[in-house]
Amino acid sequence: MTKKSGYVAIVGKPNSGKSTLLNAVLNTKLSIVTPKIQTTRKRVLGIFTSDNTQIIFIDTPGLLKPMHNLHKAMMEYVELSIKESDVILLIIDTDKYKTFDEYFSDVTINQLRNISKPIIVALNKTDLIENKKKLLPVIKELTDYKFISEVIPISAKKNDGLDTLVLCLEKYLPSGEFFYDAEYLSTQPVRFFVSEMIREVIFLNYEKEIPYSTEVFINEFKERSDGKWFISADIIVEKQSQKGIIIGAGGKKLKSIGEKSRKEIEEYLQKEIYLELFVKVRDNWRKKPVFLKSFGY
Numbered sequence: 695m696t697k698k699s700g701y702v703a704i705v706g707k708p709n710s711g712k713s714t715l716l717n718a719v720l721n722t723k724l725s726i727v728t729p730k731i732q733t734t735r736k737r738v739l740g741i742f743t744s745d746n747t748q749i750i751f752i753d754t755p756g757l758l759k760p761m762h763n764l765h766k767a768m769m770e771y772v773e774l775s776i777k778e779s780d781v782i783l784l785i786i787d788t789d790k791y792k793t794f795d796e797y798f799s800d801v802t803i804n805q806l807r808n809i810s811k812p813i814i815v816a817l818n819k820t821d822l823i824e825n826k827k828k829l830l831p832v833i834k835e836l837t838d839y840k841f842i843s844e845v846i847p848i849s850a851k852k853n854d855g856l857d858t859l860v861l862c863l864e865k866y867l868p869s870g871e872f873f874y875d876a877e878y879l880s881t882q883p884v885r886f887f888v889s890e891m892i893r894e895v896i897f898l899n900y901e902k903e904i905p906y907s908t909e910v911f912i913n914e915f916k917e918r919s920d921g922k923w924f925i926s927a928d929i930i931v932e933k934q935s936q937k938g939i940i941i942g943a944g945g946k947k948l949k950s951i952g953e954k955s956r957k958e959i960e961e962y963l964q965k966e967i968y969l970e971l972f973v974k975v976r977d978n979w980r981k982k983p984v985f986l987k988s989f990g991y
């Protein structure tokens with residue numbers, strides 16, 4: 695049987711469940727997920743391999759109107775991912791959806807209307823819709839659009855409809871040999887996932903501007919003679935006042951962030967680690983290309 699293989703960009707508005715979907719399809723926790731918008735900032739690659747098909751998913755940051763250079767970089771990742779993909783998987787939060795134009799009114803989506811690639815829409819979070827009949831007019835509206843190839847209701851969280859979705863994506867993939875060995879789940883370095891895990895803990899444990907003003911940078915990542923891994927990371931914030939909030943009274947808050955992160959990382963690496971966290975201020979880093987570049991954007 696001929697093999698199929700190709701790239702699928704997962705795009706959609708913030709919080710629609712893109713990263714949850716990637717993790718659910720791969721049955722692992724690759725991309726970080728939080729209840730807050732703008733969780734994903736960089737492209738996250740996840741490789742799904744079955745007997746005859748390999749799908750390389752690219753999880754992307756949620757679509758938004760850029761307010762500063764970090765946002766701009768995030769939207770460039772989305773554009774690049776769309777450009778490099780064979781199929782676009784557009785995720786919609788069904789619970790927030792009325793019509794296409796209304797749902798996407800606050801973001802730029804025109805590039806998708808004119809694209810020559812297949813666009814598959816996944817209507818996500820259908821577990822929140824009590825009366826499933828409500829989905830029918832939505833599916834009808836979306837399938838009537840010429841630029842949309844298929845519409846598939848799913849719940850990424852409840853693992854519902856994902857087999858159907860994968861089969862559908864397979865249909866649209868080009869024939870060709872696999873790009874990666876079957877055992878590869880991603881091509882991104884462990885360092886990247888470790889920094890993302892710390893960022894996730896910060897997203898889940900601080901409110902307001904803090905998660906958005908924070909970046910995590912891994913300084914050192916090495917095996918020590920006692921067999922433990924030594925990881926040293928900087929938590930970068932934009933203002934001195936934020937540094938105080940991150941650290942907390944008597945350093946308690948930072949300590950708890952360190953403990954939570956360590957547990958997550960140890961589970962992921964399946965080995966004991968020693969984690970060292972420093973908080974550093976880089977004035978308005980989200981607006982400054984030099985800082986953004988040094989953080990890998």
Ligand SMILES: Nc1nc2c(ncn2[C@@H]2O[C@H](COP(=O)(O)OP(=O)(O)OP(=O)(O)O)[C@@H](O)[C@H]2O)c(=O)[nH]1
Binds near residue numbers: 709729735
């Ligand atoms: N009820 C329900 N919640 C979901 C579903 N999929 C995702 N969520 C929740 O929606 C929130 C956002 O999920 P993410 O996967 O981080 O969303 P995202 O689209 O990657 O968000 P950004 O990275 O910010 O663009 C989380 O709290 C998820 O648990 C679903 O099928 N049903």
Ligand SMILES: [Mg+2]
Binds near residue numbers: 726733754755
């Ligand atoms: Mg995400």
